[in-house]
Amino acid sequence: MFKLFSSPKNTGYITMPHANQSSKKHTSQHQNSIGIFADIQNVSSIKGKGHFLLKFAQSKGRIDCKNVYYNSHYINQVSTKNELEILGMKCVDVPDHSNNSADYRLIADCVQTVAFNPSLKTIILFSGDWDYAGLICILKSLDIKVIVFAQRGSESPRLIKLVGDDNFHFIDELPQLVGNSNKTHPQNTNILSQINYDDAIKCLIKAINTALSQGKPTVFGHIDKLMRQLCPKYQG
Incomplete structure (x- = not known):
């Protein structure tokens, strides 16, 4: 069901969405x-x-x-x-x-x-x-x-x-x-920092210990967030 809304009588105009905004919304939806x-x-x-x-x-x-x-x-x-x-x-x-x-x-x-x-x-x-x-x-x-x-x-x-x-x-x-x-679809990786395997393992252990000390769950999402905070070179 569609509803039509009129503007308040004292305004004298109706604000319409910008064409680009409508286009972007349409693109994101599809x-x-x-x-x-x-x-x-x-x-x-x-x-x-x-x-x-x-x-x-x-x-x-x-x-x-x-x-x-x-x-x-x-x-x-x-x-x-x-x-x-x-x-x-x-x-x-x-x-x-x-x-x-x-x-x-x-x-x-x-x-x-x-x-x-x-x-x-x-x-x-x-x-x-x-x-x-x-x-x-x-x-x-x-x-x-x-x-x-x-x-x-x-x-x-x-x-x-x-x-x-x-x-x-x-x-x-x-x-x-x-x-x-x-x-086929080259990506710009210049902005990504690099972390070697040993440092990544140390960062992972540190994040897990931090989560345990805080009484937080050691699920992927939380550990990933902690690793990003504790190790600047880790980008996921």
């Missing part, structure tokens, strides 16, 4: 946003490649959602989850031994996310399982681009055909894909 959904059980080789995953997604647009699904009953999945959580991923535990339980949760969350976020134009799905064919068809019917990353040896040929060769990749190709995107 900016391409990205959603990441990963099933760790199907893509165990994602371990150690989380930063490449995020860089690839950032090259496509603004990341609005980054969900990872795992089963806490499996140590290897928890290990991967811990690594991705440090990078700011939202990790969802599905401690259910029944078949496809993580798949169902991921699909339900993805559909709900898309329903409440019309700006989502691209979904990056980490799983080569044919069980996600229905979800992909739903997303494509909504004009949402779907990019699939699979683990070698577990990919479904029918799934590849469904999304198309251009939108299908293997996880071990992430470093190369990120390198290519950097060449």
Whole structure:
């Protein structure tokens, strides 16, 4: 429902938004946003490649959602989850031994996310399982681009055909894909300070100890903020 507002009688004029402001607002509302959904059980080789995953997604647009699904009953999945959580991923535990339980949760969350976020134009799905064919068809019917990353040896040929060769990749190709995107979209890194590995570890430990002494949680967001405060060379 739209409402029309008239200006007060004593003003004699109506203030209108500047054309550039309207244009900027329109552009921001339609900016391409990205959603990441990963099933760790199907893509165990994602371990150690989380930063490449995020860089690839950032090259496509603004990341609005980054969900990872795992089963806490499996140590290897928890290990991967811990690594991705440090990078700011939202990790969802599905401690259910029944078949496809993580798949169902991921699909339900993805559909709900898309329903409440019309700006989502691209979904990056980490799983080569044919069980996600229905979800992909739903997303494509909504004009949402779907990019699939699979683990070698577990990919479904029918799934590849469904999304198309251009939108299908293997996880071990992430470093190369990120390198290519950097060449295509060069970024100015002159303003970034550099911190070596040893200093970064010392800064991390210092930030954790500071958080503990303050009775604060040692979650990624808070630790990242402390590290930026304690170590000027650390830029995230």
